[in-house]
Amino acid sequence: MYDIPSLPYSYDALEPYIDEETVRIHYELHHRGYLNKLNNLLNKISFQKNYTLPELIQHIDELPIEERGEILFNAGGVLNHNLYWQSMSPLKNNHPVGNLSRAINEQFGSFENFKNEFIRQASLMQGSGYTFLVINTGGELEIINTSNQETPYLYGLIPIMALDLWEHAYYLLYKNRRNEYINNFFNVVDFVEINKLYEENI
Numbered sequence: 595m596y597d598i599p600s601l602p603y604s605y606d607a608l609e610p611y612i613d614e615e616t617v618r619i620h621y622e623l624h625h626r627g628y629l630n631k632l633n634n635l636l637n638k639i640s641f642q643k644n645y646t647l648p649e650l651i652q653h654i655d656e657l658p659i660e661e662r663g664e665i666l667f668n669a670g671g672v673l674n675h676n677l678y679w680q681s682m683s684p685l686k687n688n689h690p691v692g693n694l695s696r697a698i699n700e701q702f703g704s705f706e707n708f709k710n711e712f713i714r715q716a717s718l719m720q721g722s723g724y725t726f727l728v729i730n731t732g733g734e735l736e737i738i739n740t741s742n743q744e745t746p747y748l749y750g751l752i753p754i755m756a757l758d759l760w761e762h763a764y765y766l767l768y769k770n771r772r773n774e775y776i777n778n779f780f781n782v783v784d785f786v787e788i789n790k791l792y793e794e795n796i
């Protein structure tokens with residue numbers, strides 16, 4: 595049985611940029627919903643292996659083919675939301691630090707360029723999905739979009755920063771003003787946490 599980390603801050607901690615009700619529903623109902631469905635699916639097939647979730651994704655071909663789609667969807671839903679909550683905090687750590695800061699400056703020229711590129715990619719997302727900062731197999735940073743609950747682990751990429759672009763992530767507060775939500779994400783992003791993931795995985 596898999597579990598999810600506790601939310602690392604209170605439901606109202608990201609106000610005014612992400613409202614309390616959205617965070618509560620998003621974490622308690624959506625995120626936990628993916629977890630419960632994943633555990634039920636794995637129970638149903640009496641899955642016993644002791645894989646981490648990224649390992650489960652990498653070994654998906656060991657599971658019955660007719661269950662794989664739903665298991666991938668829900669395992670992705672768990673992993674992607676774990677990272678989304680971890681990517682944010684109320685601590686105002688919204689400028690890159692450490693080795694991540696160096697890598698961003700080397701690859702994107704400046705933090706401003708990186709931020710503009712991340713916002714540009716996010717604004718191009720069609721339908722439901724995520725914008726991720728990932729480490730690719732060559733150890734370089736990349737900004738990518740994935741659809742629905744597809745996780746970058748499926749492509750051998752290691753995600754270190756996630757922005758949820760499903761309507762449930764912003765609609766209560768922002769209605770159809772998705773670009774405002776995307777821009778405000780940079781007020782609550784936590785680069786201390788993201789740098790930790792970068793340094794652990796590089």
Ligand code: MN3
Nearest residue numbers: 624758760763
């Ligand atoms: Mn979501």
